[in-house]
Amino acid sequence: MKRWLSSLGxxxxxxxxxxxxxxxxxxxxIGSTHDASTxxxxxxxxxxxxxxxxxxxxxxxSGGSGRFAVSPASRMLLNSTIMALCIAVGKIVISLLSxxxxxxxxxxxxxxxxxTIFMTLxxxxxxxxxxxxxxxxxxxxxxxxxxxxxxxxxxxTATLLFRQFFLTIPDEYVEAAKMDGAGPMRFxxxxxxxxxxxxxxxxxxxxxxxxxxxxxxxxxxxxxRSLETIVVGMAKMIGTGEAQxxxxxxxxxxxxxxxxxxAVVIFMQRWFLKGLTETEK
Amino acid sequence: xxxxxVTGLTKSFGPTHVLHGIDLAVEDGxxxxxxxxxxxxxxxxLRIVAGLETATSGSIRIAGREVAAxxxxxxxIAMVFQNYALYPHMTVEQNMAYGLRxxxxxxxxxxxxxxxxxxxxxxxxxxxxxxRQLSGGQRQRVAMGRAIVREPKLFLFDEPLSNLDAKLRVQxxxxxxxxxxxxxxxxxxxxxxxxxxxxxxxxLVVMHAGHAAQIATPMEIxxxxxxxxxxxxxGSPAMNFLAGTLTEGGHAVALKxxxxxxxxxxxxxxxxGRPLTIGIRPEHMDLAEGGIPMPLDLVExxxxxxxxxxxxxxxxxxxxxxxxxxxDAPSLPVAFPASALHVFDGETxxxxxx
Ligand SMILES: Nc1ncnc2c1ncn2[C@@H]1O[C@H](COP(=O)(O)OP(=O)(O)O)[C@@H](O)[C@H]1O
Ligand SMILES: [Mg+2]
Numbered sequence: 086m087k088r089w090l091s092s093l094g095x096x097x098x099x100x101x102x103x104x105x106x107x108x109x110x111x112x113x114x115i116g117s118t119h120d121a122s123t124x125x126x127x128x129x130x131x132x133x134x135x136x137x138x139x140x141x142x143x144x145x146x147s148g149g150s151g152r153f154a155v156s157p158a159s160r161m162l163l164n165s166t167i168m169a170l171c172i173a174v175g176k177i178v179i180s181l182l183s184x185x186x187x188x189x190x191x192x193x194x195x196x197x198x199x200x201t202i203f204m205t206l207x208x209x210x211x212x213x214x215x216x217x218x219x220x221x222x223x224x225x226x227x228x229x230x231x232x233x234x235x236x237x238x239x240x241x242t243a244t245l246l247f248r249q250f251f252l253t254i255p256d257e258y259v260e261a262a263k264m265d266g267a268g269p270m271r272f273x274x275x276x277x278x279x280x281x282x283x284x285x286x287x288x289x290x291x292x293x294x295x296x297x298x299x300x301x302x303x304x305x306x307x308x309x310r311s312l313e314t315i316v317v318g319m320a321k322m323i324g325t326g327e328a329q330x331x332x333x334x335x336x337x338x339x340x341x342x343x344x345x346x347x348a349v350v351i352f353m354q355r356w357f358l359k360g361l362t363e364t365e366k
Numbered sequence: 367x368x369x370x371x372v373t374g375l376t377k378s379f380g381p382t383h384v385l386h387g388i389d390l391a392v393e394d395g396x397x398x399x400x401x402x403x404x405x406x407x408x409x410x411x412l413r414i415v416a417g418l419e420t421a422t423s424g425s426i427r428i429a430g431r432e433v434a435a436x437x438x439x440x441x442x443i444a445m446v447f448q449n450y451a452l453y454p455h456m457t458v459e460q461n462m463a464y465g466l467r468x469x470x471x472x473x474x475x476x477x478x479x480x481x482x483x484x485x486x487x488x489x490x491x492x493x494x495x496x497x498r499q500l501s502g503g504q505r506q507r508v509a510m511g512r513a514i515v516r517e518p519k520l521f522l523f524d525e526p527l528s529n530l531d532a533k534l535r536v537q538x539x540x541x542x543x544x545x546x547x548x549x550x551x552x553x554x555x556x557x558x559x560x561x562x563x564x565x566x567x568x569x570l571v572v573m574h575a576g577h578a579a580q581i582a583t584p585m586e587i588x589x590x591x592x593x594x595x596x597x598x599x600x601g602s603p604a605m606n607f608l609a610g611t612l613t614e615g616g617h618a619v620a621l622k623x624x625x626x627x628x629x630x631x632x633x634x635x636x637x638x639g640r641p642l643t644i645g646i647r648p649e650h651m652d653l654a655e656g657g658i659p660m661p662l663d664l665v666e667x668x669x670x671x672x673x674x675x676x677x678x679x680x681x682x683x684x685x686x687x688x689x690x691x692x693x694d695a696p697s698l699p700v701a702f703p704a705s706a707l708h709v710f711d712g713e714t715x716x717x718x719x720x
Contacts, residue, residue, distance in 0.1 A: 255449065255451070257447045257448075257449055257450075257451035258451055258453065260416075260418050260438075260445075260447070260451065261445075261447060261451035261452075261453070263417075263418060263437070263438045263439065264416065264418075264438050264439060264443070264444065264445050264465070265439065265464050265465035265468055266437075266438075266439030266440075266465055266468045266469060267439075267464075267468055271468065275464070276453055276455075279455040280454070280455060
C-alpha cells in the first residue's frame with residue numbers, strides 16, 4: 086500500500102507527460118475523420134467522425150482537390166522514404182568509412198582530415214545553402230533525387246560518433262585480427278561492423294528521422310511535382326490568407342506521414358535490444 | 367616447429383630507447399620465458415617478433431628465414447594476449463576458426479582442427495558460447511585453442527595468466543607447460559612473475575631496462591646470477607646484499623658489517639680494498655653462536671618456515687629464512703656460510719667468479 090502510494094507521484098508526472106505529447110496527435114487523428122466544414126468552422130472535435138475513409142482516400146490518391154492540391158500522398162511518401170533512406174544509409178556508410186580511416190590508419194594529414202570533417206559540424210545545411218545550391222545546379226542535379234540527398238549526406242555528426250566508438254575498441258582486437266591474417270577490409274567487415282551494430286541501428290533511426298523531416302532543402306532544390314516530399318507537400322497545402330484549407334485531408338496526410346518513421350523506430354528497436362544483449366566489450 | 371634467432375635487436379619509440387640490442391637463440395621446441403619488471407621492454411620484444419611492431423635495427427629469423435619483411439600472419443606465429451582478445455560477437459568455435467577461414471583452409475580440415483584443439487583443452491562443451499558467457503579460465507583456454515589450431519611454428523604468450531586468480535593461475539601454468547611439451551612448439555612466454563618464470567621456462571631471459579641481463583636455465587640463474595639485478599630479482603625473499611672490500615690477497619672479503627669471510631671457492635682478482643657486493647640468499651643464512659648479533663624488526667612465521675627481518679650493526683638490512691620456528695629472542699646471532707656467498711663487483715654489480 087505504501088509502495089503504491091509512493092509511486093503515485095511519479096506516475097502522475099509521467100501521465101502528464103504522455104498527455105502533453107499525445108494530445109496534438111490525438112487531435113490530428115480525430116480531425117482526419119471529420120469533413121472539411123466541421124474543422125473549417127473552427128471546432129476541435131474530440132470524438133471520431135464518419136469521414137475517415139473519404140479523407141484518407143483523398144490524401145492517398147489525389148493529394149487534395151483545392152487550389153493548393155499537391156502530389157498524392159502515395160507518391161510523396163515514396164519520395165520521402167527514398168530520400169530518408171538514402172540520407173540515413175549514405176551518412177552511415179560514409180561516416181563508418183571515414184571514422185575507420187581516421188581511427189585505424191596512420192597517414193599524412195590524418196588529423197587535418199578529421200578536423201576538416203569536424204568543422205562541417207558547425208555549418209548546418211541552412212548556412213551553406215546558397216553555395217550548395219549553386220554546386221547542385223551547376224552539376225545538373227537540380228530536380229533529382231541525387232540533388233535532394235547528396236548534400237544532406239555529407240556531414241560530420243555520424244563520423245564523430247563512430248570515431249568515438251572506434252576509439253573504445255581495444256587494440257588487442259586489431260592485433261589479434263592481424264595475427265589471424267585479416268586485412269583492413271576484412272577486419273572492417275568481420276569485426277568492426279558486427280561490433281558497431283547497436284550504434285548503427287541507433288544512428289539509423291536518428292538519421293532516418295532527420296532525413297524525413299528535411300524541409301528547406303527539398304523546397305529549394307525540387308520543383309518537380311513527382312519528386313515532392315510529404316513534409317514539403319503538406320506545408321504547401323496550407324495556404325495563406327483567407328483561403329479555405331482542406332484541414333481534414335491535411336490531417337489525414339499528417340497521420341500518414343507519421344507512419345514510416347514510427348515503423349522505423351519499432352523495427353529498429355528490436356535491433357538495439359539484440360545489439361545490447363549480444364555484444365559486449 | 368622451428369628455431370628462433372634474434373640478433374642485435376634494438377627498438378626506439380622516437381627518443382625513447384626501449385630495447386638496446388637483444389641477442390637470443392631459441393632452439394626448436396624450447397620454452398623461453400622472458401621475465402623482468404614492468405616497463406623493461408618484454409612486450410615490445412614479443413611484439414617485434416610477432417610483427418606487430420617493427421624493430422629499429424637487428425634481425426629476426428624463424429626457422430632460419432629472415433621475417434622482418436613479413437606480415438604477422440605470414441610469419442606462422444600464434445599469440446595469446448593478456449586480455450585474450452577474443453572477438454566478442456563470435457562463438458568460441460568461430461573465434462578459433464577465424465584465422466583458418468581467412469587462410470582458406472577446407473571446411474572439413476577447420477572442423478577437424480577445432481575439434482582436436484577443443485578436446486585437448488577440454489572446451490568441447492563451450493564451442494557454441496560467446497566469450498561473454500565464459501569464466502576467466504575458460505576464456506584463457508579458448509585463447510590457447512585459437513593459437514593451437516593455427517599449428518604455428520612459434521607460440522607467443524604475453525602475460526596470459528595475469529588476469530586469473532591465484533589458484534587458477536597455478537593450475538593454468540601447469541597446463542600450459544604440459545601442453546607446450548606435448549605439442550613441442552617453440553614458445554616465448556612473457557611474465558613479470560618470477561615463480562611463473564622459474565616453473566615454466568626451459569631457459570629464462572631476465573630483462574632489465576631493455577637489456578637481457580642473463581639468459582640461462584632457471585637453476586643456473588638462481589645458483590649463479592650474472593649480476594646484482596638478476597640476483598635480487600630471482601628468488602623470494604630476495605637475496606641480501608652486503609657491502610665489503612677484497613682482502614687477504616683476494617681470498618676473503620672484509621664486510622662493512624664486521625666479519626671477514628674467506629671465499630670457499632678460490633680467490634678473486636683485484637687489488638686489496640677492491641669494493642665488492644656480497645650476496646647471500648635468506649634461506650642460506652644460519653643462526654650460530656658467535657655470529658653477528660642482529661636485532662629483529664619483524665618475525666613472519668609461515669608455518670613450515672620463518673622469515674626474520676633485522677638490521678646489522680652496520681645499518682644494512684638483512685632477511686633470514688629459517689626452516690621451522692625461530693627462537694624467541696629480541697636479537698639473534700647470524701652467520702654467513704662461506705659456500706653460499708655470491709661475489710659481485712661493488713661498482714658494476716657484475717658477478718665475480720674465482
Ligand atoms: N607505442 C609506444 N610508444 C611509446 N612508448 C612505448 C610504446 N610501447 C611501449 N612503450 C614504452 O616502452 C617501454 C617498454 O614497454 P613494454 O615492452 O610494454 O614493457 P613491459 O611489457 O616489459 O612491461 C615502456 O617504458 C613503455 O612506456
Ligand atoms: Mg607488457
